[in-house]
Amino acid sequence: MNYHVLTLFPEMITNGVNTSITGRAIDKKLINLNAINIRDFSGNKHGQVDDYPYGGGAGMLMQPGPVYRSYESVVEKIGYKPRVIYLTPQGETFNQSMAEDFAKEKDLVFLCGHYEGIDERVLEMIVTDNVSIGDYVLTGGELPAMVMIDTISRLIPGVLNNNVSAEFESFNDNLLEYPQYTRPDTFMDKKVPPILLSGDHAKVDKWRREQSIIRTIKRRPDLMEKANLTKEDIKFIEK
Ligand code: 6GU
Numbered sequence: 001m002n003y004h005v006l007t008l009f010p011e012m013i014t015n016g017v018n019t020s021i022t023g024r025a026i027d028k029k030l031i032n033l034n035a036i037n038i039r040d041f042s043g044n045k046h047g048q049v050d051d052y053p054y055g056g057g058a059g060m061l062m063q064p065g066p067v068y069r070s071y072e073s074v075v076e077k078i079g080y081k082p083r084v085i086y087l088t089p090q091g092e093t094f095n096q097s098m099a100e101d102f103a104k105e106k107d108l109v110f111l112c113g114h115y116e117g118i119d120e121r122v123l124e125m126i127v128t129d130n131v132s133i134g135d136y137v138l139t140g141g142e143l144p145a146m147v148m149i150d151t152i153s154r155l156i157p158g159v160l161n162n163n164v165s166a167e168f169e170s171f172n173d174n175l176l177e178y179p180q181y182t183r184p185d186t187f188m189d190k191k192v193p194p195i196l197l198s199g200d201h202a203k204v205d206k207w208r209r210e211q212s213i214i215r216t217i218k219r220r221p222d223l224m225e226k227a228n229l230t231k232e233d234i235k236f237i238e239k
Contacts, residue, residue, distance in 0.1 A: 007112040010035035025159045041069035059116035082107040087141030091130035103155040112141030173228035178211040
């Protein structure tokens with residue numbers, strides 16, 4: 001997977017993504033990060049990339065030229081027109097199934113806006129997907145791009161140490177993950193659930209499934225409509 005991030009703050013992206021699991025994935029060549037400074041495509045000696053909005057109003061807008069030229073540099077490099085994700089609170093809310101879809105691509109371009117936004121014409125010309133990460137307003141698209149890169153990267157084979165862990169966790173079957181425990185077996189008088197120390201793997205699996213269901217009903221009842229439940233699960237819930 002090759003990520004191409006069009007941004008005015010490339011160091012924010014590289015500093016973040018070169019760290020921890022995604023950093024290791026870059027070292028292992030499982031993902032590749034190309035953070036492109038839109039300012040390098042300003043076309044003027046001052047490096048100016050923003051201007052006042054026509055019709056008036058608060059703040060500044062990113063001009064279309066630098067954004068378009070930075071996008072073109074990616075198309076020329078890879079030789080085809082990739083999906084271009086514009087990070088905007090006006091987009092579709094990002095979720096796990098969108099991540100699974102994006103993970104199929106060979107290249108992804110992330111366009112990060114700043115100031116009050118980007119000239120609409122260049123958005124019409126290059127953007128294929130408008131994506132938000134939730135109903136709140138951030139100062140720019142860099143953090144959302146990093147959220148998406150992290151989420152997509154951990155779906156790529158080899159990025160996580162244990163290949164099973166991407167399957168048995170929150171949002172598989174649309175259920176939340178069960179509670180987990182490590183040593184010591186007693187912490188400030190609080191004991192680990194004894195069943196986890198029993199060595200009976202079938203019982204442990206059953207307990208974990210039930211805990212997932214209990215936790216989902218309690219914390220995210222909205223997920224229960226979409227949950228992938230077995231006959232056993234339904235029997236448990238009805239008890
Ligand atoms: Cl994608 N961008 C900005 N600026 N704010 C956001 C967002 C994106 N998603 C939620 N808030």
